[in-house]
Amino acid sequence: MRIVFTGTGDIGIPTLSALLSLKTCKVVAVICQPDKPVGRKQILTPPATKTLALAHGIPVHQPPKLRLAHDLVASLQADLMVVIAYGQILPQHILDLPRLGCINLHASLLPLHRGAAPIQAAILSGNPLSGITVMQMDAGLDSGDIIHQESLPLAPDETGGSLHDRLAALAPVALLAALPAILDGSASRTPQNAAASSHIGKLSRSDGILDWSLPAAALARRIRAFDPWPGTTTSLPDGSQLKIFPPVAALDIPTGCPLPGTILHAGPDGISVACGSGSLTIHQLQAEGRRRLDAAAFLSGHPLAPGDLLGVHKPPES
Numbered sequence: 001m002r003i004v005f006t007g008t009g010d011i012g013i014p015t016l017s018a019l020l021s022l023k024t025c026k027v028v029a030v031i032c033q034p035d036k037p038v039g040r041k042q043i044l045t046p047p048a049t050k051t052l053a054l055a056h057g058i059p060v061h062q063p064p065k066l067r068l069a070h071d072l073v074a075s076l077q078a079d080l081m082v083v084i085a086y087g088q089i090l091p092q093h094i095l096d097l098p099r100l101g102c103i104n105l106h107a108s109l110l111p112l113h114r115g116a117a118p119i120q121a122a123i124l125s126g127n128p129l130s131g132i133t134v135m136q137m138d139a140g141l142d143s144g145d146i147i148h149q150e151s152l153p154l155a156p157d158e159t160g161g162s163l164h165d166r167l168a169a170l171a172p173v174a175l176l177a178a179l180p181a182i183l184d185g186s187a188s189r190t191p192q193n194a195a196a197s198s199h200i201g202k203l204s205r206s207d208g209i210l211d212w213s214l215p216a217a218a219l220a221r222r223i224r225a226f227d228p229w230p231g232t233t234t235s236l237p238d239g240s241q242l243k244i245f246p247p248v249a250a251l252d253i254p255t256g257c258p259l260p261g262t263i264l265h266a267g268p269d270g271i272s273v274a275c276g277s278g279s280l281t282i283h284q285l286q287a288e289g290r291r292r293l294d295a296a297a298f299l300s301g302h303p304l305a306p307g308d309l310l311g312v313h314k315p316p317e318s
Contacts, residue, residue: 001025001183004078004098006066008033008047009085011168015105016049018172019082020056024183027058029076033087034062067091080182083137084171092139100182102137105175107167109133109149111197114142119167120160121200123225126217129153132167132174136189141199145189148178159227159246208232212260212311216250216278223248234261234310236287236302242310245284245292252278261311266304268296273310 003025005016019027030053038045050060063069066088073081074097081102083090095102108118110133115121122130131151138144150170154163181187208230210219223232224246232244249270258264258274265272270281286292287302 001079002028002077004029004031004073004076004081005049005053006031006081006086006090006102007049007084008087010048011107011164011171012049012084012105013052014168015082015084015171015175016052018176020052020058025179027053027056028078029059029061031061031063031066031073031086034064066094070094070097073097082175089141090137090139095137095139100185103147103178103182104133104135104137104142104144105171106133106135106142107164107171109151110135110142110146111192111194113198113200115200116202117200119163120203120225121198122154123158123160123163124200124221125198126221127154130163130167132171134174134178136187143192143194143197145191147182147187147189148174150174150177157224157247159224161228203230205230205233210234210244210311212273213276216252216275216280219275219280220248220250236310237304237308241288243286243292244282245286247283249281249283250275250278251281259309261309263304263306263308263310265306266295266299266308268299270295271299271304 001024003019005019005027007016019025030049032047032049035044035046037043053060061072063072070093073094078098080100081098083102084105090102106118108122109129109131113121129151131149133146134148135142135144135146150173152166152170178187208226210222210232223244226232227246234242234244236242260274260276262274263271264274264279270283272279272281283295284292285295285298
């Protein structure tokens with residue numbers, strides 16, 4: 001069986017590795033996004049999927065727009081295209097080219113959290129479970145029939161980074177469970193319940209600006225969900241940006257109704273901030289242009305006191 005792997009993000013590496021190890025299938029090509037500038041020095045960097053493919057002698061194609069690469073995809077004569085974290089929507093004329101169509105490994109339990117940031121969405125929503133959905137692709141956004149799902153429980157301290165890594169490891173498990181039936185044409189397909197679907201778009205740094213009027217529990221989930229990307233920020237009383245990292249502790253006890261963003265306590269054991277309901281205790285912070293510090297070290301260079309107000313925002317750089 002000739003398989004084309006289409007994926008860009010690091011989450012796809014375990015799946016590509018699993019496909020490369022199969023005796024019954026041959027990965028004939030990898031399609032991924034073009035190399036992009038990365039870091040402060042903007043060094044042109046290939047996707048990790050490209051690096052892995054080239055190390056195994058697999059041809060790599062990086063069309064800027066896959067919808068315009070019909071002839072390229074057709075020339076690969078694929079039996080199946082496996083897609084994970086590619087970064088573009090595939091039009092129907094591309095989906096129709098492989099003999100068995102295209103399947104997507106989506107990092108949520110569809111129909112929940114369609115879209116570009118399903119990992120963060122599961123934590124934001126307080127879901128007890130997340131997982132990988134193997135889906136027969138259609139021209140919609142993550143709306144195709146479900147073939148197979150594998151789930152895992154979210155840990156109380158789950159972050160976007162930890163869940164990304166756990167789902168990356170789960171993805172090949174889901175694929176290998178579904179693949180035999182897909183290849184022999186016997187796979188069952190369950191239409192998604194569109195009425196039960198939810199959607200989350202691509203995240204930007206502005207999504208990480210903390211709104212202290214939200215409940216403390218919701219803010220704690222946001223800080224965990226957005227670590228490491230896009231991160232969460234507020235501002236110090238002088239207006240400079242302050243990055244906040246997990247772990248944080250949300251308390252539901254009444255705070256005497258101070259203005260949200262008001263510092264209630266600042267000491268070596270943490271900085272407690274009033275929220276829309278309850279309070280949030282912060283343990284790891286980073287001032288603008290400085291390194292990440294624990295609360296005790298941070299306060300030694302940035303004195304804060306009860307009554308100080310966080311949250312007069314300076315927009316973060318994109």
